[in-house]
Amino acid sequence: MGKTISCSDAGKDCDWSASAASEEELMSLVTEHVLSEHKEIELNSESISHIKSLIKEK
Numbered sequence: 001m002g003k004t005i006s007c008s009d010a011g012k013d014c015d016w017s018a019s020a021a022s023e024e025e026l027m028s029l030v031t032e033h034v035l036s037e038h039k040e041i042e043l044n045s046e047s048i049s050h051i052k053s054l055i056k057e058k
């Protein structure tokens with residue numbers, strides 16, 4: 001059991017996706033990706049809770 005997320009689910013024209021064992025681990029991968037590839041996205045409590053709503057179980 002793990003967590004997965006993909007940028008296309010967030011409506012981004014981006015084929016990046018990631019999976020990890022825990023939400024914390026996945027969010028650190030997401031943060032790294034957003035900071036390097038989606039500089040237009042401001043990471044704040046609102047965007048982070050939106051990102052978390054896109055996380056799926058796999």
Ligand SMILES: [Zn+2]
Pocket residue numbers: 007012014015016033037038
């Ligand atoms: Zn992306």
